[in-house]
Amino acid sequence: DAGITQSPRHKVTETGTPVTLRCHQTENHRYMYWYRQDPGHGLRLIHYSYGVKDTDKGEVSDGYSVSRSKTEDFLLTLESATSSQTSVYFCAISGGTGGAYEQYFGPGTRLTVT
Amino acid sequence: AQTVTQSQPEMSVQEAETVTLSCTYDTSESDYYLFWYKQPPSRQMILVIRQEAYKQQNATENRFSVNFQKAAKSFSLKISDSQLGDDAMYFCAYRRGETSGSRLTFGEGTQLTVNP
Numbered sequence: 213d214a215g216i217t218q219s220p221r222h223k224v225t226e227t228g229t230p231v232t233l234r235c236h237q238t239e240n241h242r243y244m245y246w247y248r249q250d251p252g253h254g255l256r257l258i259h260y261s262y263g264v265k266d267t268d269k270g271e272v273s274d275g276y277s278v279s280r281s282k283t284e285d286f287l288l289t290l291e292s293a294t295s296s297q298t299s300v301y302f303c304a305i306s307g308g309t310g311g312a313y314e315q316y317f318g319p320g321t322r323l324t325v326t
Numbered sequence: 327a328q329t330v331t332q333s334q335p336e337m338s339v340q341e342a343e344t345v346t347l348s349c350t351y352d353t354s355e356s357d358y359y360l361f362w363y364k365q366p367p368s369r370q371m372i373l374v375i376r377q378e379a380y381k382q383q384n385a386t387e388n389r390f391s392v393n394f395q396k397a398a399k400s401f402s403l404k405i406s407d408s409q410l411g412d413d414a415m416y417f418c419a420y421r422r423g424e425t426s427g428s429r430l431t432f433g434e435g436t437q438l439t440v441n442p
Contacts, residue, residue: 255417
């Protein structure tokens with residue numbers, strides 16, 4: 213299994229509070245991604261990073277920001293959490309040597325905004 | 327924009343039998359990759375199989391194989407000799423091929439139940 217961890221694994225927070233989710237990889241992969249998973253939608257890309265300090269928006273980026281100050285860490289921040297951001301969040305990595313650059317996923321973080 | 331459609335929200339199969347999950351996609355690109363991911367109740371996303379669009383030969387990984395019809399933009403997953411451990415949500419995904427960092431576009435998923 214690819215060395216990807218996410219923290220926290222579960223979080224309950226109140227509407228309006230800031231929340232930061234962390235993704236940590238030990239694979240030295242160049243690309244990192246944040247997805248959210250909701251029933252009926254599969255996984256949708258929030259933001260991604262193609263290198264340290266290089267990030268870009270995905271299809272559902274409103275209300276989210278990201279940062280990547282080190283190759284191994286990719287942070288997702290909800291500046292002011294809303295109930296619509298209740299979801300399961302997955303981090304993924306890609307950019308290893310060879311192959312079709314498959315994406316490997318972390319274990320997910322279940323976030324509940326009350 | 328690319329889209330991926332899985333028209334079967336739920337499927338069921340008897341243990342030891344064969345089942346096929348459907349996936350269609352829409353793209354104007356000629357270079358791309360297709361994937362099937364499995365998500366068991368643990369929630370972990372597990373890569374099952376991949377197909378390069380430039381390859382005519384269908385990919386196979388043990389009991390898992392695909393039927394890739396490029397002209398029809400169809401990418402189905404066949405699971406042979408189904409096992410209880412195959413009970414999971416299955417996602418079809420598409421990726422453009424021009425850079426290694428391209429994002430994945432997922433279908434909505436098919437929940438597969440394997441009956442003993």
